[in-house]
Amino acid sequence: MSPKITTELLKQLRQVMKNPKYVQEPIQAYIVPSGDAHQSEYIAPCDCRRAFISGFDGSAGTAIVTEQHAAMWTDGRYFLQAAHQMDNNWTLMKMGLKDTPTQEDWLVSVLPEGSKVGVDPFIIPADQWKRMSKVLRSAGHDLVPVKENLINTIWTDCPQRPCKPLITLDLSYTGLSWRDKIVALRSKMAERKVMWFVVTALDEVAWLFNLRGSDVEYNPVFFAYAVIGMNTIRLFIDGDRIMDPAVREHLQLDSTLEPEFKIQVMPYGSILSELQAVGAGLSPKEKVWLSDKASYALTEAIPKAYRYLTPYTPICIAKAVKNAAETEGMRRAHIKDAVALCELFNWLEKEVPKGTVTEIIAADKAEEFRSQQKDFVELSFATISSTGPNGAIIHYKPIPETNRTLSVNEIYLLDSGAQYKDGTTDVTRTMHFGTPSAYEKECFTYVLKGHIAVSAAIFPNGTKGHLLDSFARSALWDCGLDYLHGTGHGVGSFLNVHEGPCGISYKTFADEPLEAGMIVSDEPGYYEDGSFGIRIENVVLVIPAETKYNFKNRGSLTFEPLTLVPIQTKMIDVNLLTEKECNWVNEYHQKCREVVGAELERQGRHEALRWLLRETEPLARVQ
């Protein structure tokens, strides 16, 4: 993989930074954030501006270009990848390391006095604007909105914004109609005494209206905004997709409805002017609810005194707690996903020794098996199919230049998942197709101990996920090891594979308490640069736990694994497991046998079934 040559592009960007056609006054720095106008994690090709200017295409990163410098901030998952993809024009800023300056501090240290720092106000979240603007102002600089996106001005072959057909989801998938969701939302609005709620996140729009799309790869969402009043519903969406009879029927666009449930469809591009009109028409005490991560542009449309900003919206919180229909859907999706992976691992076991299976072939084969399953839609993220040293690149995606052949001498890490109409999956298994070394087994077993410590944890109702993060690390810490990423993220239900407001991370202090019905991943790992990567990931459902006592009648919670794919016992050093951990593995494998075994049987996949039975033989611990 050779880095993108950006010398010419940076020169062009520095020119437009001084061009009065685009900026009122020359700007001395331009910030290129990762996100789109909806602060999405996964973005459409037309929004990949940071990747265009720098070459680094990981899912998280912020570029800042000044007259002299070009710097990229990203986190531990992407240190290696970013270093590979960027040329010498760029300085990598490793977030999370002690000596790495924040973007604001760095700007203050490099800018000449009284500088102007520009950013696209539609791309920068309001909370980030506020933080940066404050630091810059106190150092004598100014953060200024640049209306026309400067990357777009130099990106001559920028792709079109996608506008694909919509999928409607009925009650058997969603458990709740969009009308009932609107009613619940309005009751939350009434509680907080707000008159309007602005839906800016794409997955929140999709969830609210029980619609899905495919505008963004891997995330079944579509470009839209919504503004919900106590008596009005406005949906901002482009294209003729809203003319689809199934969609019109689903949204009851042509029915006679009570006015408060009548959806007004408006052009996507009119959101700013419509919101400004809402803002201008507010009476005193009429508040407008926005996420504090909504774009600066939309936030500014509402006069400050009328804004009600929260880190998580009521939709984000409602969406996180899955109802019975969603939970059952997620269970079904994970069983189908396990069938596909049993087929894949059985196939790999036969093919890898021949030396013909590359990372890309393995990833394609995984997709092929998944696509055979009912209600399969697409993958839920780019498959991380990595062997040997590539496994240490935490969010690696095989491309022809890096594509390695799987062998019986290296650890293979597969982190993959899919979107099914009934649920979203995300699973990581680390396998060895030959004989793992004692050291590899030792590290794998520490990671497994961490995985089990979280999965089997019992904790009081009201506990935030970040309080569980250290459980995942304890066995690694005991030996001086660790991993530089969080332990888990929320998972959507046929929606984004990463969603808030809950998670398990040493970094997440703004997470909402875990509740029964929430779904998160449990994925500790261990990585040795240049050698191998290990990660064991299940998607788990928060469920009530039975405990011997019940302090203050608070009740307790624990996790039920939804992912039901064998954990390779060959990689486990059984002597490092406690009896309790050993029993956990055996009970987990017993459940895989019963549940996934029955489905393999039903689908007539006998060879994969035999593989499953062999891989789920109970561990025997030497006393």
Next chain:
Amino acid sequence: MSPKITTELLKQLRQVMKNPKYVQEPIQAYIVPSGDAHQSEYIAPCDCRRAFISGFDGSAGTAIVTEQHAAMWTDGRYFLQAAHQMDNNWTLMKMGLKDTPTQEDWLVSVLPEGSKVGVDPFIIPADQWKRMSKVLRSAGHDLVPVKENLINTIWTDCPQRPCKPLITLDLSYTGLSWRDKIVALRSKMAERKVMWFVVTALDEVAWLFNLRGSDVEYNPVFFAYAVIGMNTIRLFIDGDRIMDPAVREHLQLDSTLEPEFKIQVMPYGSILSELQAVGAGLSPKEKVWLSDKASYALTEAIPKAYRYLTPYTPICIAKAVKNAAETEGMRRAHIKDAVALCELFNWLEKEVPKGTVTEIIAADKAEEFRSQQKDFVELSFATISSTGPNGAIIHYKPIPETNRTLSVNEIYLLDSGAQYKDGTTDVTRTMHFGTPSAYEKECFTYVLKGHIAVSAAIFPNGTKGHLLDSFARSALWDCGLDYLHGTGHGVGSFLNVHEGPCGISYKTFADEPLEAGMIVSDEPGYYEDGSFGIRIENVVLVIPAETKYNFKNRGSLTFEPLTLVPIQTKMIDVNLLTEKECNWVNEYHQKCREVVGAELERQGRHEALRWLLRETEPLARVQ
């Protein structure tokens, strides 16, 4: 214990809240915070305004009085105590429970439109002012400074502010001269490009000048401020104590010194006007460093553009990392403290069965034994001597009305500590002088498992203490139990028994990373209202840990217990311990035997030595 009758006092307070002698316009609410002008946790009698108005005298709590209501916010340690001490005029606001409103939200919910909320600007920290003021303003109210403290206007017999003699500490105790501390501070100031640093916390003034006092019970501090410039040192302190020749010699007040080390002594009350003069004389870019917890009054003395506010000051951080002299002093202090407690527990074992020992007698006896030790100064906090149901009142202090007699049928919890000239101690042991029930032993053992989990934890350099909090709870959580307080706090070196910037708590997200040389407590517990309380507390020193591997060369840390007092094995259900935990207890007890045993021998305390040897017999675990 009967509650304080506050009807008349509240009536008087509500009158002065409208009295133009004290307020420009009538105020509709008055906030009475816990602290003094230095935001101290422990305060002098003249500063106990919240206790005076409400009756509740716990160490943490904020009272708010409106025309209709009187409400008290406090945390889980004090729910029972506050409920006992306050009359029906008061509503208890249980912080940390889900449905308890914040002070700001409550004010917004009860105040008539356009209200004024008053507070003494010297008592409220600037960060709290900012937060409250913002919320109140956005709801149409105003937070206003009330110059004269309104409690003082109705407190006719308010005691004088204390002004006791000072103690000077030489290098053998402090390891660093005040001159060297000033040099180090100025280098931190230069790093951050600030010209002035304002020392507002009493323990920071004491630490900086290697002086101690006794103006506040339990905390060896004295009322003073300091303002350190790059070339000036100003100490604001009252009374003739500065005329003491030892103090003058220590501070070199009468020596010919380089001007930048010449200390200017000024009256305590002149801090505001002097700081305003500093503020008025600043050139552009000259910043003044203050804690963001400094009082609103002092913070406002510096124009906003010139303020440099941080949650922790450089003194706070330097003070937390103990040098070799301080660490050795802390070790000595803890050995002496253990000698006193061995004497006490040996004595209790003989006396309790006679039915003549009350909680107060036991506390007094503990103080008597401690006072026999070299360099004993005073207790480090009010002894929590509690038996049976009193043990469930987390910060209980026995008074005649509640004083219970120790018996062979109840659990006894003793949380106590002392100030020695070489160090500060804080230790909790939970004992049974008869036969504990299986349930009591079970609960005790879970608490012990939590204590060991923290004490034996190995974690990477740079880890913040709050990431260890769940380790202390895991065994309790498994059975549905928990405790409603943090797990540990920083401990000063012959200074405040509670100090920042580190700690171990689910609540502490602003803590600084743990570093070798920091000292914290490890004190999980379990409490059953109306029945008993269990807590096991050691003071522990952060030390480097040897690990098998060393990920990214970060290095690892662990804890060394400084407290060396036996943990009652009679209370342990050995079958609930893992082998590792059992070994921890045995090794800990072996160290108590060796180190404290030698000191008991040296002091000729043979009966207590026999008690120690008996209490430290190794546990035998049934395999």
